[in-house]
Amino acid sequence: MKLTLSRLWRALCLTLTNQPSLTLYFLPLLQRLWPGFLAGLYRARLLSQHWQTPDMLLLSLHVSGRWPGFTPGQHIMLTIKHNGRYLSRPFSICSSLKLWQSQQQIQLCCKINPTGEFTALLAQLPNASMLNISRAEGDFCWQKPALPTVFIAAGSGITPIAAMLLSQRHWLAPATLYYRCRGLENAALLRELNQLAERQPLFQLRLSDSRLEPAAAWQQQLTGEVANQQFYLCGPGAFMQHIRAALLNSGATEGQIQQEQFGLAMPAVTTTTESLALSGHFISAGIRKTVSLNGQQSLLQNAEQQGLSPRFGCRMGVCFQCVCDKVSGQVRDIRNGALSGHGGEQIQLCVSQPVTELVIKL
Numbered sequence: 001m002k003l004t005l006s007r008l009w010r011a012l013c014l015t016l017t018n019q020p021s022l023t024l025y026f027l028p029l030l031q032r033l034w035p036g037f038l039a040g041l042y043r044a045r046l047l048s049q050h051w052q053t054p055d056m057l058l059l060s061l062h063v064s065g066r067w068p069g070f071t072p073g074q075h076i077m078l079t080i081k082h083n084g085r086y087l088s089r090p091f092s093i094c095s096s097l098k099l100w101q102s103q104q105q106i107q108l109c110c111k112i113n114p115t116g117e118f119t120a121l122l123a124q125l126p127n128a129s130m131l132n133i134s135r136a137e138g139d140f141c142w143q144k145p146a147l148p149t150v151f152i153a154a155g156s157g158i159t160p161i162a163a164m165l166l167s168q169r170h171w172l173a174p175a176t177l178y179y180r181c182r183g184l185e186n187a188a189l190l191r192e193l194n195q196l197a198e199r200q201p202l203f204q205l206r207l208s209d210s211r212l213e214p215a216a217a218w219q220q221q222l223t224g225e226v227a228n229q230q231f232y233l234c235g236p237g238a239f240m241q242h243i244r245a246a247l248l249n250s251g252a253t254e255g256q257i258q259q260e261q262f263g264l265a266m267p268a269v270t271t272t273t274e275s276l277a278l279s280g281h282f283i284s285a286g287i288r289k290t291v292s293l294n295g296q297q298s299l300l301q302n303a304e305q306q307g308l309s310p311r312f313g314c315r316m317g318v319c320f321q322c323v324c325d326k327v328s329g330q331v332r333d334i335r336n337g338a339l340s341g342h343g344g345e346q347i348q349l350c351v352s353q354p355v356t357e358l359v360i361k362l
């Protein structure tokens, strides 16, 4: 029923405005009225930036009153505009719930890659820049604070764990944070965590410098006593895999271990065309290119694999940078499985998968 109504609404918008939504049609006007407005996202003003470590930058943001808030441990997509394109990346919130509730502020601690497309731009943003954030997502949250808990973090994996610890108001059981870093100068959010350890007797902070303490000796401390503990892991993929395996080998069960997975999940869509190769035609600058399309991938990925360079920003359906004309054929919206019509209309390449033979004007 909901799907039918949304299809009808989309069809009505296309008929009236030649756009799949009214918001998209009125976007230029809305952005004039509210600088930084983006449909489906919330505005956030950059208040300040401070280097936490030589490569970790702490951003303080004042967020829109419409933003619904977060559960400590969750992440948001941060969107910035650069050269007319919207770019988005996920970051965990590292500040306490209290900061948002009392001052409408959140903090993100971002690892800056000077040669990266996104984070290098963050380091150059002037204060008061208007950015966009998504709703908070993710289920990496401290679910049972009444049970003894061991947190294990490395690198920027400290960010969601810091939010959980700094937000905790009623301490009911001991919690220990094992924080592995290459030298104390590379440990972000250390001041806040040290202050917490000083005022909260149930919290212990155990820092480990990977240059001085061998991994095997450090790991032994984590896996010594696993019964009746819950474990929260966050860090580089290989680090988490390694620690997880060590905990399981020491007798911990899968249910005792939680770990962070970044990225906004798009639901998998079951389809009979998933494995079918479909043919498609991309028209770019008047030149028609006939290609084979993979029904399991977005049209943006399909086009890029064919050597084409369509315009894109967020790659997740929020910025509308990848909107282009479908001349004919049917596509599926990856986010909700909705099928388009077979005729001409505008589609978002990043969230559309081919269902039938297609002609797309890039």
Ligand code: FES
Pocket: 311, 312, 313, 314, 315, 316, 317, 318, 319, 320, 321, 322, 323, 348, 349, 350, 351
């Ligand atoms: S790239 Fe942002 S909506 Fe497609």
